[in-house]
Amino acid sequence: MLLPQTKEREYRFKLALRIGLPIFGLILALISHTFITTYSNLQLTFYIESTILLLVSIYFIFYLIYHGFSVNITDGVTNTFSREYLYKYLNKEIKKEKKYTLMLLSVDNLYNINNLYGMQNGDKVLFEVVHWVSDFLEDKGIHKFPIGHMKSGDFLLGFRGIDAKYKTIMELMHLKMDDFKVDDMEVKISLTITDTSYSHELEYLIENLFDLQKEKNKKQLNPNELESLVVNAIKDKSFILTTQSIFDDTDKSVMRECFIKLKTQDAKLLYPKAYMKIVKKLGLSVEYDLMVLEEILKKSNDSNSDEILAISISPASLRSSSFLSRIKDIFNHQKIMFILSEVEYYPNINRYNSILNSLRDIGILIAVDRLGALNTSFLYLRDLDIDVIRFDSFYTKEILKHESIVLGYNTMAHLKGIKTWVKIIEDEKTKNLIKNIGIDYIQGKYLAPLE
DSSP states (O other): OOHHHHHHHHHHHHHHHHHHHHHHHHHHHHHHHHHHHTGGGOOHHHHHHHHHHHHHHHHHHHHIIIIISOOOOBOTTTOSBOHHHHHHHHHHHHHHHSSEEEEEEEETTHHHHHHHHOHHHHHHHHHHHHHHHHHHHHHTTOOSOOEEEEETTEEEEEEESOGGGTHHHHHHHHHHTTTOEETTEEOOEEEEEEETTTOSOHHHHHHHHHHHHHHHHHHSOOHHHHHHHHHHHHHHTOEEEEEEEEEOTTSOEEEEEEEEEEEOTTSOEEOHHHHHHHHHHTTOHHHHHHHHHHHHHHHHHHOOOOOEEEEEOOHHHHTOHHHHHHHHHHOOSOOEEEEEOOSSOOSOHHHHHHHHHHHHHTTOEEEEEEETSTTSOHHHHHHOOOSEEEEOHHHHHTHHHHHHHHHHHHHHHHHTTOEEEEOOOOSHHHHHHHHHHTOSEEOOTTTOOOO
C-alpha cells in the first residue's frame, strides 16, 4: 500500500474519532444518567431503545464522515496524494527535517499516449508508472516516502536527507525505465532532483525542479543538429565499442554482446536510442552496420578468445545485396553472431531463409531478438532457419509471472534445435530459476558488467 493510501486511512479514522466520540459520549452520558436516576422504574423497552440508539448513532456518524464529509487526500487515478494535501504534508516534513529532497518525475509523452490510445490508457500508464517507481524505491530500502500527482504526467516525491543521497538511485531508476512500456505503449520518463540547500520554501523548490527540467530539455539536440552529428560520425567511423559477457548453463562465458555509441567531433557520445531512428530515416542502415561489423571483425582477428561476438544487425541491411556482398569479402571465419530484431513479420520467408542460410554456410550464427514481443511472434521460431532466440526482456523482468510461457517457448526452440537466451538477470534467484527452466545462455549486469 502506498503511503498516501495509508495516510488517507489514518486521516479518516482520526476524523471519525473527533466527530464520533463526543456524540457517542453525550448519548452514553444521557443513557447513564437516566439509568442511575430512574433505575427502579426502567422497563425492558428502555434497554432495547438505548442499544438501538447507540448502534444507529455510531452507524450514522461514520456514514456521514466517509460519504458526506470525506476529504480527498488521494488522487483517484494513481492512488497518490492530491496536490493540496501533498503540499501540506511536504511543508511539515521540510520544517521538521531541515534537510529534505524533492524529485520531479514526469511522463513526457502522456499527451501523445492520450491521443493515440485514449484517456483510459493514459490513466493506466500513470498508475503503472507510479507503482513501478514505488516498488523500485521500496526494493532499494526507501520506505514511506510521499508521492503526489501535480498535474498531467508530473509527480512530486519527497525524501529525507540531501539530494546526494538519492542521485545514484535516481540515475539507476532512470536507466531501468529507459525502455519502460505499458501494454506495448512506450513511456518516456524524465527525472529532476533538488534539495533544501536551494531553499526551504516548498514553492521555490518546486519552481526550481521545473526550471531544471526545462534546462535539460534545452540541452537536448534539435533533430537537424542530431542528424548532422550522426552522419558525420558514420562518415568518420567514429564510435565506441563496449561488450558484455553471456554465459552458458555451466557459468562459462561463451559470447560477448557488442554495444555501440557514436562519438561526435566534440567527443560527446550518442546512444542508440537517440540515433537509430535517424540512421533508418536517412537510409544509412547499411553504412552503419558495415562500419560496425568491420571493426568487430578486426577485434575478432586480434583476439585469441573462443567467445562469439554478437552484434545487432538491421534486417533491412541483411536483405541488401551490397551488404551481403561486402560481408563475404571481409568475413574470414571469425566467430560472429548476427542479432536480428524485426518490427513486422517479413512475408517472403523463403527469400529470408535463403539469405540466412547463405550466412550460416560461411560460419555466421543467426539470432532473433525479443521473441514474444508484439512484432516478434513465435512465427519466427516456427518459420526461420536460425541458431538462437532471445526472449523479450518483458518476460525476464517478471519471470515468476511468465515462467510457463518461457518454459513453453524454450521447449519449442529446443525441439527445433535452436538455443535460447535471456538477458537482464539481476539476482541469484532469477538466475537459478532461468537455469532450472533450461535456458542455454544468460546475460545481465548481475553476472557481468559492460566492458
